[in-house]
Amino acid sequence: MIREDKFLISRRPYAVDLDTVTGRQAGGIDRATFSGACNAVWFRRRRGVTVACLGTLKLWSHYLSEPLDLDEPTAILSADLDGRYGGDTEGRWDGKSYWGNVTLEQQEQHLAVLEPMLANFPTAPEGWDGWWRF
Template sequence: MIREDKFLISRKSFAIDLDTVTGSQAGGIDHVTFSGQANAVWYRRQNGVTRACIGTLKLWSHYLPQRLNLDDPRDILAADLDGRYGGDCDGRWDGERYWGAQKPEVIEQHLELLRPMLANYPAIPAGYDGWWRF
């Protein structure tokens, strides 16, 4: 992944909760495979409407030249990971409508983060590190 200081919605960047970056790796003679995930938030635009999203990123690579330091989330994120599928969205807020969870307590948790996130677009919410892109 590539970390950028400037946010551009066209780059499909993510702000990541570094405390949630996890994964495992297996090594062969000439390469290492990695599979992991992280909690993230991001912005997307559809039909001219900006949306704040919360969910999970799948982090993986079938070929890395060397082992990653699994205790260092930035080392994991800086690897050449594949993210062609983007984030798995658990909740989304467009300023008018919420889409996502069905449990009221989860909806409240999501909106507690997504409402100010959208209101302060394109700010990174507290507790997240960004902007990361594949």
């Protein structure tokens, strides 16, 4: 992934909760593989409307030239990871309605992040490290 200081929605960036970056790796003769995940938030446009999303970002690579330092989240994120599938959205807020198949308690937790996030577009929410893109 690439860390950027400037937010550009066209680059499909993510803000990441660094405390949730986890994964496992395996090594081969000439390569290492990595599979992990983290919690993330992001902005997207749906039908011309900017929405705030919250969910899980899959982190993986089948061809790393060397093993990653699993104790350092930014080292993991800075690796050559594959992000072709994007984030798995658990909740989305468009300023009027919420989308998500979660309990009411989880919806309230999501909205506590998503409502101020959308109101402060394009700033990453406090406590989230942004912006990262594949």
